[in-house]
Amino acid sequence: MRTVVIDPGHGGKDPGAIGVNKTYEKDVALSVALKFGNMLKEKHPNIEVVYTRFTDVFIGLAERAKKANSISADVFVSIHANAAVNKKAAGAEVWVLGLHKSAAALEIAKKENSSILMEDDHGSKYQDFDPKDPDAYIGLAMRQNAYLDQSLNFANSVQSSFVHDAKRFDRGVKQAGFMVLYRTTMPAILIELGFLSNAQEEKYLSSAIGQDELAKSIYIGFKKYKDQIDGVNHSISEKEEQKEQVKEIVHEEKTEVKVVPENKEQVVFKVQISASSVSIPTIAANFKGLNDVEQHQLNGIYKYTVGNFFTFEEAKSRQKDVRNIGFDSAFIVAYYNGEKITVQEGVRRTKENSQ
Numbered sequence: 001m002r003t004v005v006i007d008p009g010h011g012g013k014d015p016g017a018i019g020v021n022k023t024y025e026k027d028v029a030l031s032v033a034l035k036f037g038n039m040l041k042e043k044h045p046n047i048e049v050v051y052t053r054f055t056d057v058f059i060g061l062a063e064r065a066k067k068a069n070s071i072s073a074d075v076f077v078s079i080h081a082n083a084a085v086n087k088k089a090a091g092a093e094v095w096v097l098g099l100h101k102s103a104a105a106l107e108i109a110k111k112e113n114s115s116i117l118m119e120d121d122h123g124s125k126y127q128d129f130d131p132k133d134p135d136a137y138i139g140l141a142m143r144q145n146a147y148l149d150q151s152l153n154f155a156n157s158v159q160s161s162f163v164h165d166a167k168r169f170d171r172g173v174k175q176a177g178f179m180v181l182y183r184t185t186m187p188a189i190l191i192e193l194g195f196l197s198n199a200q201e202e203k204y205l206s207s208a209i210g211q212d213e214l215a216k217s218i219y220i221g222f223k224k225y226k227d228q229i230d231g232v233n234h235s236i237s238e239k240e241e242q243k244e245q246v247k248e249i250v251h252e253e254k255t256e257v258k259v260v261p262e263n264k265e266q267v268v269f270k271v272q273i274s275a276s277s278v279s280i281p282t283i284a285a286n287f288k289g290l291n292d293v294e295q296h297q298l299n300g301i302y303k304y305t306v307g308n309f310f311t312f313e314e315a316k317s318r319q320k321d322v323r324n325i326g327f328d329s330a331f332i333v334a335y336y337n338g339e340k341i342t343v344q345e346g347v348r349r350t351k352e353n354s355q
């Protein structure tokens with residue numbers, strides 16, 4: 001874990017949500033972001049902390065993600081506060097990219113994405129994505145990046161700390177099509193600290209004590225996630241493969257394989273192109289024309305792979321092909337006797353077999 005990007009929502013001409021007593025979301029977000037960043041810098045001098053903004057300025061959503069992508073950040077934390085028509089709504093929630101499971105979830109993504117409309121040239125910047133059109137969100141959720149597992153893991157860690165350390169009402173970890181998360185190419189979460197539309201919570205969110213507690217909770221959640229990531233030795237140099245192996249060890253996952261090779265004592269490499277919290281039919285039209293997509297399900301997450309290769313090199317070549325058609329974060333996974341193993345282990349076993 002080397003670089004953390006902290007993204008305080010809104011800013012400048014975009015105040016975000018406005019509280020019953022006129023607290024601006026942009027101010028709460030910036031204040032908590034800076035407090036979290038300071039804690040990070042103090043406790044981990046080796047981690048580079050980068051803010052998408054640290055003053056009251058307007059920045060587009062695409063630009064925020066681009067900044068994180070351009071420095072290959074290890075994690076992206078977007079900080080926001082909520083508002084609802086129901087003045088009693090309260091509590092913290094953490095979001096990751098995905099298809100919304102309720103109308104309320106869709107509404108939050110629509111509200112946060114509407115900042116786009118304040119950007120110059122938003123039509124061309126976002127390929128005419130209309131933040132108010134529900135249909136646009138299906139497409140957004142279909143192209144999942146490969147970091148869903150890690151994002152969920154991170155989100156759960158932060159949410160748990162909001163509940164246990166800051167004693168916030170638990171609204172859970174949720175998914176929806178947030179443009180700023182969609183555009184990032186690393187594990188990414190979006191935090192809704194609480195409701196400015198709730199007078200009591202607005203008071204907490206605008207207080208120094210409240211902001212300190214929330215920032216500390218984000219830090220504790222981050223630290224737990226970081227320890228999991230760092231607690232693993234990497235020996236395969238490529239970043240995606242490292243991340244995949246970390247993920248495997250963290251989850252100790254054993255994924256069921258649908259296509260079992262004839263020779264069961266054989267390592268099979270596949271290329272994972274996508275992951276989703278909802279099942280996506282494996283037809284070519286859903287995967288840029290690929291017609292050999294397999295679905296694997298584990299812990300409520302659907303993973304999509306292509307290819308069954310007996311050598312790492314063949315898988316590598318396929319990985320290159322699918323990256324070229326737009327699955328930018330495709331990475332290689334390995335199976336042995338139908339069970340998922342690390343790529344490193346797969347390569348080792350392949351070498352043994354050929355000797």
Ligand SMILES: [Zn+2]
Nearest residue numbers: 009016080081
């Ligand atoms: Zn917001």
